[in-house]
Amino acid sequence: MPRSTERLAAGTPLLQVRDVAVEFQTLEGPVHAVQAVDLDLAAGETLAIVGESGSGKSTTAMATIGLLPGNGRVTRGSILFEGQDLVGAPESVMRTIRGGSIGLVPQDPMSNLNPVSKIGTQIAETLLAHGLATRKDVDRKVIETLAAAGLPNAEERAKQYPHEFSGGMRQRALIAIGLACNPKLLIADEPTSALDVTVQKTILDQLERMTGELGTAVMLITHDLGLAAERASRVVVMNRGRIVEQGPARQILEDPQQPYTQALVKAAPSVAAVRLRPEAHARPAAPVAPVEAAAEASTPVDNIVEIENLTKVFKIRGKKEDFVAVDDVSLSIPRGETVAIVGESGSGKTTTARMLLKVIEPTSGAMRFEGQDVATLKGRELRDFRQKVQPIFQDPYSSLNPMFTIERIIEEPLAFYKRGSSKERTARVKKLLDDVALPASMMSRYPSELSGGQRQRVAIARALALSPELIVCDEPVSALDVLVQDQVLTLLRDLQREYGLSYLFISHDLAVVRLISDYVCVMKDGKLVEAATSEEIFTNPRDPYTRKLLASIPGNELDIAV
Incomplete structure (x- = not known):
């Protein structure tokens, strides 16, 4: 049942932030992290705050819930929640409001879950602290809470530790904790930034369903503009501690008025974006499995890497069945081009890259670098190989x-x-x-x-x-804001032009892949399900799994001019 907001006068926002400034004391002197911020959030509304790292968006959210670091304080303004000013409120009052009236889903689920405490125990602590369960019925309510967050086998999951959960499952557990007390406001700070697009969509759909049923307002902190446009009714854009623009989400992102917002939107990758490399000549379908397809191309292709029937099997201690991480994969990398491997976590893309880097050995199959069998390289030849193939990590x-x-x-x-x-x-x-x-x-x-x-x-x-001659890029921009991400991708493109570099680009972000790649290989459960030119993958995907990945990209239907 939706939460009551009877304490509010008709038309009064649930949250009113007025002229708020936040300051941090450092060894170099005071840092003014937030300056003169004004925003409203109505009951049941979803508001997204976007901007780069250091823009003040997370600081604004943490000031709202009274969780600033010890060296931070609100120096000016008011934060009215249901008419009550939270600035300067006693800690006893804030403890009651946190969790009970304002929930929080923090960014990193692994560092925000107690690694030595079971998931069920951590949810039980929240329920008991706010008087929403007794010792007698807390176990039942924990299971109900986990099930509501979309975790299957909730009774068994409650007995597990965070390290036994996948990233998506850990994020669901945090959502369960954040919504356990049916708060009137939920602050979600980058809740899906480290997740694959399909898992991200599942988590956001679940969050939207739960908050919708409870009538919960959501403050969504994100640097993903597509996500903001898709999930929020209004967007607030912050830069250097100030709000530079705010309004209806689609209006702000499809027709930004301020130069900073325009730069932010222009830098945001989307499936509508054009390839960073401007050449529009037709490319032979080189990396399509099997490798022999390259020989049939109308234009001869100089492949720096050729992979045939590559397989990697891991033996799992205590289990009879082995785990096939990479299953009969064949692809090639043309010299001076970028081949991207995309897929969800566990698809085998990083394992494939690690085998090419000769960090792990394949179970079977062949890998040739400049015609040499990588598996047989030893001594001086191996030293030469390691100088010619370099990694960039996530x-x-x-x-x-x-x-x-x-x-x-x-x-x-x-x-x-x-x-x-x-x-x-x-x-x-x-x-x-x-x-x-x-x-x-x-x-x-x-x-x-x-x-x-x-x-x-x-x-x-x-x-x-x-x-x-070859650089293996393993999620090289996934942890970066859109403007910095755009700068790094442009840098990689410019360096490729200058030095004739070849790239193997590993990513779960298809919007980024659209910008950087010449060819795309899609992996699922260790298998290569589709491979073609980037243009073909994004305009005419053939495999249902590829279409599912593309459909999961936040904001992929936005009409954004780039």
Whole structure:
């Protein structure tokens, strides 16, 4: 049954934020994270707040619920929830409101669930704390809560730990906790940013159904403009702590008025976007399985990589049946082109990339790099191969040594392979930083001092250090905001033009793949279900699974001019 909002006068918003400013005290002095923010949220409405990292969107949300870090405080303004000002409210009052009246679904489900406590126990704590269950009936209500969040076998799931859940299941558990007390307002902070498009759609559909049945208002924090347009009735755009534009969602995103909003929309990948590479000449269908299809193309294709009947089987301890991660996959990568492998988590795309990088060995099948069998490479040939094939990983922070300066990080492969003198290597590092549009002054800094986009540029510079011919990009922009994402994708394109690089691009984000790829290979359950040129995949998908993936992209029907 929908929650009552009888305390509100007719037409009064459930949440009223007026002239709010938030300040953080740092060693370098105060940082004004939010300045003069005004917004309203009506009962039952979904409002999306969008913007880059550091725009103030999450800070605004955390100020609303009184969960700012210890060095943060609201310095000005009021936050009225059902007419009650929450700014300066006693912690005892805020504890009652949190969970009971305002729920929260945080961004990272793994770090926000207690790893040593069972899922059911964590939901039970919420129910008991707010007096919505007794010790006698709490187990039954936990199961009902998990089932309402769309988790199958809720009774068994309640007995499991977070590490036994997939990413989508963990996010459902957080949604269950956030909605356990039937709150009047739910704050969802990037609730699906790390999930595949199909899982994302399932989670958002479930969240929409549950909040709709409860009459819950939703404050959706996201950098995904397509998601905002699809799921919210109104959008607030923030930049540098201020609101630059707000209004009806589709109107804001289809006809943005402010330059910043226009730049944000232009940078957002969508299936309507054109390929970043401008050449429109017809391409032979090289990476279609089986590889022999390339030989039938009207134009001869110089393939830098050829993969035939590749299979990887993992033996699972304690189970009789083996797990087939990659099942009889065949594809090729033309020299100087970008081949993308897409699919959900568990589809086998990253395992395929790891085999090509020779990080793990295949169970069967053949991989040839420049005509050489990768499986047989040893000694000097293997060293040569590792210099010619370089990776760019998903997380630019964990893939960079936090104890090394940027100069040492980029220089490390040069020193390992004894490329040039110390002076020549320093000059090479400066050139690489220039190639990725970073100043030489960055050389003395550490990864912790860089933004996410800057760290990813450093990772790209390191991958370029040995002048490779093939770069394997494993989800290289999935953790970045749309503007930074756009910059990195454009950088990859420009570097490909300049150096004739070939890319194997692993991603679950089909909108990004549309921008960067020449060819697309779609994987599901370890098998290659469809492979064709990017244009063919996005305009005329043949396999039902490919069509399902495309249909799951948030905002894919928006009429956005790019």
